[in-house]
Amino acid sequence: MYYYALQYGNQNTGSPAPGVGSKDSYLSTLEDKHGALKESRDVSPKVLSFDFYKTNGSFASGFGLEVHSYSKSYSFKNDSSLVNLSAVGLLYGLNFYYRGDYWFPFIGFGTGNYSAKLQEQLITGSNTTNGTVFGQVDDPFFYKLGVRIPFNEIGIVLTQQYISADINVATEDKPLSLGGTASFIGLYYSF
Amino acid sequence: MLASGENFGLGPLEIRPQYLVNQPFLAMYPENTLTLKDGESRLSIGMEIANTFVNTQGPTGQITKTEVARGLTLSDFLDKEGNTVKGFSLYLDAESKRQKIKYRYGLSDSLEFKLELPFVSFDGGTMDSSIESVHSMLGISNFKKGGAYRALSERNQYDYYVVKDGQFIFASTEQINNVRGEPSMDFKWNLSEGNKVMPAASLKLSYKFANTDRGGEQQLIRSGGVDWGHYFILSKGFDNWIVYFGEGKTRIGNNLGFASTLIHRFMSMEYRFSEEESFVFQTVSQSSIYPTTGANSRSTDQWSETQEQRNSNLSVPSSVSAFGYKFMSGSIFWETGFVQDYNNFGNETDFVLFWEMGVHW
Numbered sequence: 001m002y003y004y005a006l007q008y009g010n011q012n013t014g015s016p017a018p019g020v021g022s023k024d025s026y027l028s029t030l031e032d033k034h035g036a037l038k039e040s041r042d043v044s045p046k047v048l049s050f051d052f053y054k055t056n057g058s059f060a061s062g063f064g065l066e067v068h069s070y071s072k073s074y075s076f077k078n079d080s081s082l083v084n085l086s087a088v089g090l091l092y093g094l095n096f097y098y099r100g101d102y103w104f105p106f107i108g109f110g111t112g113n114y115s116a117k118l119q120e121q122l123i124t125g126s127n128t129t130n131g132t133v134f135g136q137v138d139d140p141f142f143y144k145l146g147v148r149i150p151f152n153e154i155g156i157v158l159t160q161q162y163i164s165a166d167i168n169v170a171t172e173d174k175p176l177s178l179g180g181t182a183s184f185i186g187l188y189y190s191f
Numbered sequence: 192m193l194a195s196g197e198n199f200g201l202g203p204l205e206i207r208p209q210y211l212v213n214q215p216f217l218a219m220y221p222e223n224t225l226t227l228k229d230g231e232s233r234l235s236i237g238m239e240i241a242n243t244f245v246n247t248q249g250p251t252g253q254i255t256k257t258e259v260a261r262g263l264t265l266s267d268f269l270d271k272e273g274n275t276v277k278g279f280s281l282y283l284d285a286e287s288k289r290q291k292i293k294y295r296y297g298l299s300d301s302l303e304f305k306l307e308l309p310f311v312s313f314d315g316g317t318m319d320s321s322i323e324s325v326h327s328m329l330g331i332s333n334f335k336k337g338g339a340y341r342a343l344s345e346r347n348q349y350d351y352y353v354v355k356d357g358q359f360i361f362a363s364t365e366q367i368n369n370v371r372g373e374p375s376m377d378f379k380w381n382l383s384e385g386n387k388v389m390p391a392a393s394l395k396l397s398y399k400f401a402n403t404d405r406g407g408e409q410q411l412i413r414s415g416g417v418d419w420g421h422y423f424i425l426s427k428g429f430d431n432w433i434v435y436f437g438e439g440k441t442r443i444g445n446n447l448g449f450a451s452t453l454i455h456r457f458m459s460m461e462y463r464f465s466e467e468e469s470f471v472f473q474t475v476s477q478s479s480i481y482p483t484t485g486a487n488s489r490s491t492d493q494w495s496e497t498q499e500q501r502n503s504n505l506s507v508p509s510s511v512s513a514f515g516y517k518f519m520s521g522s523i524f525w526e527t528g529f530v531q532d533y534n535n536f537g538n539e540t541d542f543v544l545f546w547e548m549g550v551h552w
Contacts (some may be wrong), residue, residue: 052429052432053429054429054430061429062429063427063429063432063434063460065460090474090510092458092474094427112458112474113456113474113476113508113510115510115533120489122489127491128491129489129490129491130489130490130491131488131489131490131500132500132504133488133500133503133504134504134507134536135507136476136507136508136509136510136536138454138456138476138478138508138510139456170483170488170503171488171489
């Protein structure tokens with residue numbers, strides 16, 4: 001059994017994954033210097049995934065590969081400093097399904113890597129400093145739970161996902177969370 | 192001989208990092224959890240061809256065709272204000288060809304020994320125009336970072352310059368052919384074959400011998416120190432799919448000013464479309480060969496990168512994806528594939544082609 005899915009949703013990067021995540025400090029350090037963030041820490045990832053399963057009666061276990069991508073711009077209340085962030089995550093892991101009559105609840109966990117590009121334009125008085133930082137998280141961890149609601153080969157998938165993925169931003173030497181707490185909805189195709 | 196089991200397939204793609212600066216050092220690479228049985232042997236030969244292009248002076252236009260033609264000096268690696276750059280500056284334009292001979296022997300049904308000897312060539316190669324064409328087709332400018340500033344340089348040339356804190360570590364424009372590298376040996380122990388629930392597990396230990404003869408071109412291929420490392424590998428079968436995970440570390444004895452350890456991780460998905468053939472998709476992450484330095488990663492330039500910023504970026508881990516085909520029938524086997532980096536930090540190869548073939552008995 002194979003599933004292809006495209007999902008879209010909301011991810012709060014400021015909300016650490018319970019049990020595995022920790023509060024980051026890169027943006028809060030900048031807030032101390034440039035004022036509070038004007039934007040929330042929410043991002044809107046697009047998630048493309050591929051899963052395969054081995055079924056055994058009403059249960060199935062399998063492996064999934066998913067690509068997450070998003071971008072976000074942050075600005076500050078006290079000056080016109082800017083931070084632009086774009087991130088791509090390639091996550092993979094094990095999934096376990098219960099195959100009910102009308103819905104297939106699942107849980108999963110795994111790892112992978114995140115790549116990110118962060119551009120800063122920070123203003124202090126009359127001085128402007130710039131930085132472009134590339135980073136990679138090569139030991140993220142995620143767990144998720146959700147449900148697939150099948151309508152023949154096509155169906156709806158709902159996912160609640162918790163991701164721990166902090167990069168160290170070299171300009172401040174502080175961690176920035178690329179993961180957090182996410183809710184996704186999407187369509188899948190099975191064959 | 193390598194019969195398929197619940198949690199075994201033909202295995203991941205056995206491809207090591209090909210980045211020029213990594214070549215003198217041991218580098219752990221993915222392998223099957225399965226070992227040869229007691230008394231079995233396998234002999235193989237293979238080749239890995241990698242194209243690497245990095246020009247840290249590209250954004251400021253300090254190194255172009257003109258400077259390369261007259262021969263690069265340390266002054267070309269100063270920043271644009273003429274100051275010495277903290278950390279690393281690079282001009283790498285080469286194709287590496289790493290040929291290898293491997294011999295494996297089953298010491299018991301779950302313990303395997305391997306000996307590997309590489310022969311390495313560096314030259315200008317032939318892939319530059321193809322890579323630039325692919326970049327153009329995808330809308331990536333060869334005059335910009337995404338295209339690695341390839342358009343500033345002549346195609347199919349060989350130049351290998353690494354500068355650290357204003358001093359050359361490597362400065363080579365003479366092509367080298369089939370220089371014998373330092374041999375390495377492995378012991379791989381299959382700890383468990385797993386079952387329907389649990390994965391198979393293996394531990395691989397590798398050791399690179401030191402050859403202190405590093406005169407001339409040999410310094411590009413030999414570190415002169417002992418390196419060793421480990422890889423812990425898991426595999427789990429789901430009918431025709433087998434998934435492999437691995438996590439490992441290389442300890443570098445004589446690091447020549449580069450990183451003293453490398454962290455490795457891989458994930459491999461093998462689809463067995465027949466008993467004898469598989470397609471494999473694989474991702475490999477590795478920490479950078481460049482250690483973190485105290486270089487300043489901010490500047491006063493409007494939205495531009497200073498060399499110090501690029502230096503900071505060199506030290507982040509990198510990832511590549513690989514696709515390959517594996518075949519095994521009777522006493523012969525064959526594997527081939529290619530590797531593509533997908534984050535272009537300047538600490539990974541652009542493109543790698545590889546194949547390996549052999550016999551077992």
